[in-house]
Amino acid sequence: MKCQIANAAGVKFGRYGGLFVPETLVQPLLELAEAYEQMKNSDEFHRELKNLLKNFAGRPTPLYYARNLSRVLGRKIYLKREDLVHGGAHKLNNTLGQGLVAKRMGKTRLIAETGAGQHGVATAIVGANLGFETQIYMGEVDIERQKMNVYRMQLMGAEVIPVRSGSRTLKDAINEAMRDWASSFEHTHYLLGTAAGAHPFPSMVRDFQSVIGDEARRQILEAEGRLPESIVACVGGGSNAMGIFAPFLKDRVRLLAVEAGGRGPGKTDKIADNGASLGYGTDGVLHGALTKILQDPYGQILESYSVAAGLDYPGVGPELAYLAETGRVHPMMADDKTAIRGFRALSRLEGIIPALESAHAVGYAMSEPDALGELTIVNVSGRGDKDLATVMEYENS
Numbered sequence: 001m002k003c004q005i006a007n008a009a010g011v012k013f014g015r016y017g018g019l020f021v022p023e024t025l026v027q028p029l030l031e032l033a034e035a036y037e038q039m040k041n042s043d044e045f046h047r048e049l050k051n052l053l054k055n056f057a058g059r060p061t062p063l064y065y066a067r068n069l070s071r072v073l074g075r076k077i078y079l080k081r082e083d084l085v086h087g088g089a090h091k092l093n094n095t096l097g098q099g100l101v102a103k104r105m106g107k108t109r110l111i112a113e114t115g116a117g118q119h120g121v122a123t124a125i126v127g128a129n130l131g132f133e134t135q136i137y138m139g140e141v142d143i144e145r146q147k148m149n150v151y152r153m154q155l156m157g158a159e160v161i162p163v164r165s166g167s168r169t170l171k172d173a174i175n176e177a178m179r180d181w182a183s184s185f186e187h188t189h190y191l192l193g194t195a196a197g198a199h200p201f202p203s204m205v206r207d208f209q210s211v212i213g214d215e216a217r218r219q220i221l222e223a224e225g226r227l228p229e230s231i232v233a234c235v236g237g238g239s240n241a242m243g244i245f246a247p248f249l250k251d252r253v254r255l256l257a258v259e260a261g262g263r264g265p266g267k268t269d270k271i272a273d274n275g276a277s278l279g280y281g282t283d284g285v286l287h288g289a290l291t292k293i294l295q296d297p298y299g300q301i302l303e304s305y306s307v308a309a310g311l312d313y314p315g316v317g318p319e320l321a322y323l324a325e326t327g328r329v330h331p332m333m334a335d336d337k338t339a340i341r342g343f344r345a346l347s348r349l350e351g352i353i354p355a356l357e358s359a360h361a362v363g364y365a366m367s368e369p370d371a372l373g374e375l376t377i378v379n380v381s382g383r384g385d386k387d388l389a390t391v392m393e394y395e396n397s
């Protein structure tokens with residue numbers, strides 16, 4: 001079975017991707033892949049999802065011409081406003097899609113991993129709305145750091161399960177969720193939060209997030225009568241970036257993927273004080289896929305770092321690793337300082353406080369305007385209300 005599908009489209013992206021998982025997880029992954037393949041072609045599924053995206057999530061989100069930022073940078077900058085999606089980020093596009101898949105597969109329980117708590121919250125929203133029992137794996141360290149999101153999840157009826165293994169953060173939470181799924185998949189769906197992990201997650205999550213790029217394409221053609229010269233998006237695991245990039249892959253549009261440069265070069269002696277798996281990573285297996293990861297010479301996963309919790313992941317989705325290697329996507333970096341500058345600039349110039357993750361894309365655009373061309377779209381993946389304490393602390397340190 002494993003060999004038969006190894007070359008099927010969407011399983012591998014060049015040499016990246018695949019299903020590098022223990023035997024116990026092969027069956028649930030293949031069941032999910034098959035079910036999703038069927039739903040992809042179901043009009044009824046798409047009607048139901050479209051209805052929820054419109055009336056519950058608040059889509060389509062605007063493509064906003066940022067006239068003040070444009071004036072400062074001397075080119076036209078449009079912002080794709082995923083910060084206006086219910087829950088405050090693009091994450092709900094994916095959790096709604098997978099929630100509906102799970103419902104149609106007859107599952108009654110959702111499990112998910114979360115680092116900063118944003119994906120846990122987006123899963124709890126869907127669990128409450130679609131009527132699942134919901135359990136969220138979260139590292140003990142993260143639970144302590146993100147009390148507000150833990151409380152949000154609990155308010156919406158989700159149970160937060162503390163993870164005490166390893167570094168007690170995101171990657172350990174993913175390991176625990178996978179362990180749970182191996183013995184619970186008959187009634188449980190594992191709702192992965194980004195375009196990473198084993199097949200079919202990278203393709204499925206990319207498809208659900210592609211609504212961002214589909215809308216943006218229509219909107220920019222309507223506003224400008226042409227496609228942009230570039231699109232800028234931040235990269236954690238790669239779901240908002242793949243979502244806005246995917247509908248433009250065949251066009252002459254520069255796709256700029258901005259990773260977390262973290263503390264920046266020379267600021268530390270740790271090997272990985274960043275989240276730049278495309279920039280600094282090497283080939284390895286993480287969470288079921290061959291991709292670019294931050295690892296030591298013995299293949300041990302390094303702890304990543306970014307001021308933006310959502311970019312703090314030592315791997316990246318396999319499709320982005322492939323697109324970067326083939327030169328279709330250009331990996332860039334913005335360090336903490338550049339992101340904070342973007343955060344303040346967008347707040348001050350446009351009255352939009354972006355998520356610190358999104359601020360990496362904004363900060364990069366501001367520091368490299370020549371890379372953008374005359375017309376660009378910056379994906380504002382989320383809003384910054386969750387980050388105010390972090391920014392205040394950063395400014396005072």
Ligand SMILES: *Cc1c(COP(=O)(O)O)cnc(C)c1O
Nearest residue numbers: 236237238239240310357381382
């Ligand atoms: C989680 C998150 C990200 C990073 O995840 P991707 O899968 O890379 O998109 C980026 N921005 C916001 C606002 C997030 O919440």
